[in-house]
Structures are given as C-alpha cells and as structure tokens.
Amino acid sequence: MSATPALFRNRNFILLWLASIVGNFALAVAMLAETWFVVKTLGAKEQLGIVMIAGSVPRIALMAIGGVLADRMRRSRIILVSLGSRVLMLFALVGLLAIGRLDIWALTVFAFLYGALDAFFWPARDALIPAIVPERDLTRANSVMLTTNQVGLVFGPVLGGILLATLSYEVIFGLTGVMLALATACIGFINEPFVAKIRQHGSTMLSELKEGVQYAIKTPVLRALMLVYAAANLLFMGPLALGIPIIVTENLNGEPATLSYLQSAFAAGMVIGGILLTMYPPSKKRLLMITVIIALEGVLLAMLAHTHWVWIAVAIQALIGLGVAGNNVPMMSLIQQYSDKDKIGRVMSLNSMASMGLTPLSYAMVTGLLSLHLSMAWIMPIFGLTMAALMVVMTLQMAVIREVD
Known part of the structure; x- marks a missing residue:
C-alpha cells in the first residue's frame, strides 16, 4: 500500500x-x-x-x-x-x-x-x-x-x-x-x-520566545534555514514583485493581459511543483536541494530582466514558481522534522519572520535604486546573481547544508 x-x-x-x-x-x-x-x-x-x-x-x-x-x-x-x-x-x-x-x-x-x-x-x-x-x-x-x-x-x-x-x-x-x-x-x-x-515555573511568553530563538540559533539545520531564507527573501522578493510590471511595460507589449499571464504562470508553476512533490517527495539532501534551487531562481530572475518575448517570459515565470514550491515544501518538512515538538510553533514563526520581515526592506532597496535612475535591466540581474552567488558560498561554507537529509 x-x-x-x-x-x-x-x-x-x-x-x-x-x-x-x-x-x-x-x-x-x-x-x-x-x-x-x-x-x-x-x-x-x-x-x-x-x-x-x-x-x-x-x-x-x-x-x-x-x-x-x-x-x-x-x-x-x-x-x-x-x-x-x-x-x-x-x-x-x-x-x-x-x-x-x-x-x-x-x-x-x-x-x-x-x-x-x-x-x-x-x-x-x-x-x-x-x-x-x-x-x-x-x-x-x-x-x-x-x-x-x-x-x-x-x-x-x-x-x-x-x-x-x-x-x-x-x-x-x-x-x-x-x-x-x-x-x-x-x-x-x-x-x-x-x-x-511542560513549562518551567514562572516562565513567561517573553522567556519562552527567548528560549525558541536560542534553540533555533543553536540547532545547525534550523540556523542554516533561517540564514538561507533571510538572504533569499531580501534579494528576491523586491525585484520579483516590483520588477514584473516594469518588465511588462518596458520589454514586452505593456498590455494588462501580459501581466496577468506572467502572474498566472508563476502561480501555475507553484501548483505543478506542489503536485510533483506530492507524487515524488524528496527525502535526501533536502537542504542542498533548497540552496541549489534558490541559486537557479537567481539566474532566472537575471534572465527575465532581458526577455523581450512574452512566452519566454511566461516560461521563466513558471520555472520560478516551480522553484519556489521546490524550496518551500522541503523547508517546511525540515523544520517539522528537526524541531522539538514543544518548540515547533516558535521555530515556524521565527523562520517566517526572518524571511517576511526583510521583504519590506527588499521593496525599499529596489525602490531606492529606481529613484537613482538605475534601470530594472540592471537591478534584477544584480539582485538575482548576488543571490545565486550567496547560495553557492553558503553551501561551500556550511557543511550542514551539504550533509543533512
């Protein structure tokens, strides 16, 4: 069965x-x-x-x-x-x-x-x-x-x-x-x-939160995940969210339908990725798989900035969506597997904060560069290739990324 x-x-x-x-x-x-x-x-x-x-x-x-x-x-x-x-x-x-x-x-x-x-x-x-x-x-x-x-x-x-x-x-x-x-x-x-x-006598929500932070930092797998996702969201979310409408306007035909095609392709890629992972769930080298996929997403982000054909842009967006599913699902499973049952809620929330909390800063960085008249044709490759390089460096420097299943 x-x-x-x-x-x-x-x-x-x-x-x-x-x-x-x-x-x-x-x-x-x-x-x-x-x-x-x-x-x-x-x-x-x-x-x-x-x-x-x-x-x-x-x-x-x-x-x-x-x-x-x-x-x-x-x-x-x-x-x-x-x-x-x-x-x-x-x-x-x-x-x-x-x-x-x-x-x-x-x-x-x-x-x-x-x-x-x-x-x-x-x-x-x-x-x-x-x-x-x-x-x-x-x-x-x-x-x-x-x-x-x-x-x-x-x-x-x-x-x-x-x-x-x-x-x-x-x-x-x-x-x-x-x-x-x-x-x-x-x-x-x-x-x-x-x-x-089981809580220690006199424990407060603040002390339990501090305990969760210390636990996540001291656990190699969880620490690596938080660092990877903090870096990835800082360099990925701003260029993707703000860059797509600009790319549609400057490189493609500037039609609202084109923007909807790209957004739908991203969501469809995530759906396909989720289905594939349901049918073939990974069990080996999942942390390495995450960093490799994020690095590839950085390269795709750089390519998207210089795409002038709608259907190529749609295909790249679908691949990026596929990649997002391909790293998010193993990430969730790793946190659930490597966290103590009595701390898993705190670890989940801390990982979300490490990534979501930097998203507004990512938006601000891209907005600032645009205000300096740097075009999206430069911004997306700079952010994307920096993210890819950072994932390579993290993988080489942190043994847990290469070794953990």
Missing part, C-alpha cells in the same frame, strides 16, 4: 485540507471584493496602500507571539478561533455595508485585525501538521497544502470576478462568511492528539 492513500485516509488531515480549500477560496474572493470596493466604489485607490500596510504590519510584528501560543495551546483551537473571528468580521462588513458606513478607515481596521489573526493562524496551522501526520508523510502533506494554497490563489480571484459581475457586495461578503464558517466547522472536528506542554 502506497503512502499517498494512507495520507488521504488520515481523518484529521482530510479535515484540515478541506478547511484550507474552502478557506483559501473564501479569503481570495473576499480580498478581491474588498480591493475592488476600495478602488471602484470608494474611489480611494491612493489609499489602498494604507489598507495593505495595516494588514502586513501586525502579521509580522505578532508572528513570534503566535509561535509561542502555538507551543502553549492546542493548535487546532487557535486555528478555530482565528477562522471563527474572520467569520464574524465578514458579517460585520455586511452590516456596515447595509447601513452605508463601510469606509476606508473601517476597512483599514478590518485589515489590521485580519493581519493580527494571520499571525496566530499560520504558526498554529504549520505546527498542527506534524502533530496529526506521521513523519513519513510530512513532505507529501506539505506539498498538498502548498498546492491547495496556490489553487486558491489562481482560481479564487476568477470566482471573485464572476461574483462581482453578478452579485452585490453584501451577498459576496455574506457567502464568503458562510464558506469560512464551513471551514471553521471542519477544524472543530479535528481530534488533535493532546501533548502536555
């Missing part, structure tokens, strides 16, 4: 997976409707950035606390509260719409609360997987979850666009609230194995 059917006979995993499918579609539709409401109905496109910042700041700032709570409490209970709170928020949006009081400031508050809930949701969900899935199935389980996330990212906006063309905002937010309620119900039926959380 193969391992894949065994994973899909795991009742707890199936419930978590179903909750992710329904929840991702619901949130993708809600986010698209909210963005469209700000831009078209409120006519406040200049203030859309305020809403986005309001959502991102608490997500990063509170992630470490979310990791501590994931090690203190039942992870399924944290997820339940997070999703249930979002259900209430969506129905509150419906109420404000009905009385004509939904303005940019109300949406900013909702974005802040949503980002804060995210900070508790993700460490808990990532820490729950190894609690309900046997170690031999971890890579497959992470691949399935990543693929599910990307399917929601690709098709959720399509569904949202159809709904926006046919239904009112009140109905759309109400439907997404019902969908999230179904996802919450799935989480409520998960039977998470109880693991007694």
Whole structure:
C-alpha cells in the first residue's frame, strides 16, 4: 500500500485540507471584493496602500507571539478561533455595508485585525501538521497544502470576478462568511492528539520566545534555514514583485493581459511543483536541494530582466514558481522534522519572520535604486546573481547544508 492513500485516509488531515480549500477560496474572493470596493466604489485607490500596510504590519510584528501560543495551546483551537473571528468580521462588513458606513478607515481596521489573526493562524496551522501526520508523510502533506494554497490563489480571484459581475457586495461578503464558517466547522472536528506542554515555573511568553530563538540559533539545520531564507527573501522578493510590471511595460507589449499571464504562470508553476512533490517527495539532501534551487531562481530572475518575448517570459515565470514550491515544501518538512515538538510553533514563526520581515526592506532597496535612475535591466540581474552567488558560498561554507537529509 502506497503512502499517498494512507495520507488521504488520515481523518484529521482530510479535515484540515478541506478547511484550507474552502478557506483559501473564501479569503481570495473576499480580498478581491474588498480591493475592488476600495478602488471602484470608494474611489480611494491612493489609499489602498494604507489598507495593505495595516494588514502586513501586525502579521509580522505578532508572528513570534503566535509561535509561542502555538507551543502553549492546542493548535487546532487557535486555528478555530482565528477562522471563527474572520467569520464574524465578514458579517460585520455586511452590516456596515447595509447601513452605508463601510469606509476606508473601517476597512483599514478590518485589515489590521485580519493581519493580527494571520499571525496566530499560520504558526498554529504549520505546527498542527506534524502533530496529526506521521513523519513519513510530512513532505507529501506539505506539498498538498502548498498546492491547495496556490489553487486558491489562481482560481479564487476568477470566482471573485464572476461574483462581482453578478452579485452585490453584501451577498459576496455574506457567502464568503458562510464558506469560512464551513471551514471553521471542519477544524472543530479535528481530534488533535493532546501533548502536555511542560513549562518551567514562572516562565513567561517573553522567556519562552527567548528560549525558541536560542534553540533555533543553536540547532545547525534550523540556523542554516533561517540564514538561507533571510538572504533569499531580501534579494528576491523586491525585484520579483516590483520588477514584473516594469518588465511588462518596458520589454514586452505593456498590455494588462501580459501581466496577468506572467502572474498566472508563476502561480501555475507553484501548483505543478506542489503536485510533483506530492507524487515524488524528496527525502535526501533536502537542504542542498533548497540552496541549489534558490541559486537557479537567481539566474532566472537575471534572465527575465532581458526577455523581450512574452512566452519566454511566461516560461521563466513558471520555472520560478516551480522553484519556489521546490524550496518551500522541503523547508517546511525540515523544520517539522528537526524541531522539538514543544518548540515547533516558535521555530515556524521565527523562520517566517526572518524571511517576511526583510521583504519590506527588499521593496525599499529596489525602490531606492529606481529613484537613482538605475534601470530594472540592471537591478534584477544584480539582485538575482548576488543571490545565486550567496547560495553557492553558503553551501561551500556550511557543511550542514551539504550533509543533512
């Protein structure tokens, strides 16, 4: 009997997976409707950035606390509260719409609360997987979850666009609230194995967070992962996010459809990568695999800056998406495998902070270089090839990258 059917006979995993499918579609539709409401109905496109910042700041700032709570409490209970709170928020949006009081400031508050809930949701969900899935199935389980996330990212906006063309905002937010309620119900039926959380007398959240940081730094595999992803996100996220629209405008035909092709190709590459890793989960030299893939992504990023043919750009974007899946899934499995069960929530959140926390700095670096009139034709190769070189140096200098499975 193969391992894949065994994973899909795991009742707890199936419930978590179903909750992710329904929840991702619901949130993708809600986010698209909210963005469209700000831009078209409120006519406040200049203030859309305020809403986005309001959502991102608490997500990063509170992630470490979310990791501590994931090690203190039942992870399924944290997820339940997070999703249930979002259900209430969506129905509150419906109420404000009905009385004509939904303005940019109300949406900013909702974005802040949503980002804060995210900070508790993700460490808990990532820490729950190894609690309900046997170690031999971890890579497959992470691949399935990543693929599910990307399917929601690709098709959720399509569904949202159809709904926006046919239904009112009140109905759309109400439907997404019902969908999230179904996802919450799935989480409520998960039977998470109880693991007694042993804490020293007088321990505080701050002391437990400090313990998690010290543990991650002292564990060679975890330290290497944090360094690799901090460097990669600093050099990758800014050029990719800001560079694609500029490349479409300057090198390609400048049509909105071309930008959508490139974005869809990236998401499709991640979906394909997730499916391949589900079918053929790696078990050897996974840390080495991560650094090699990130180095190749750096080369592809450099090539993309000098591409003048749409379909070549689409192919490169698909390969980059494939690479992102190819390093994210093994990364999750390595953290879950090499972390002590009572510290996995903190390690997950710290790794996310090490990468996500540098993303705004990456944006700022690229923006600064653009303000100095350095073209994207230079910026993307400089960042991409520097990232590739850095991965090579790290691989040669850190034996754990070459040796660990």
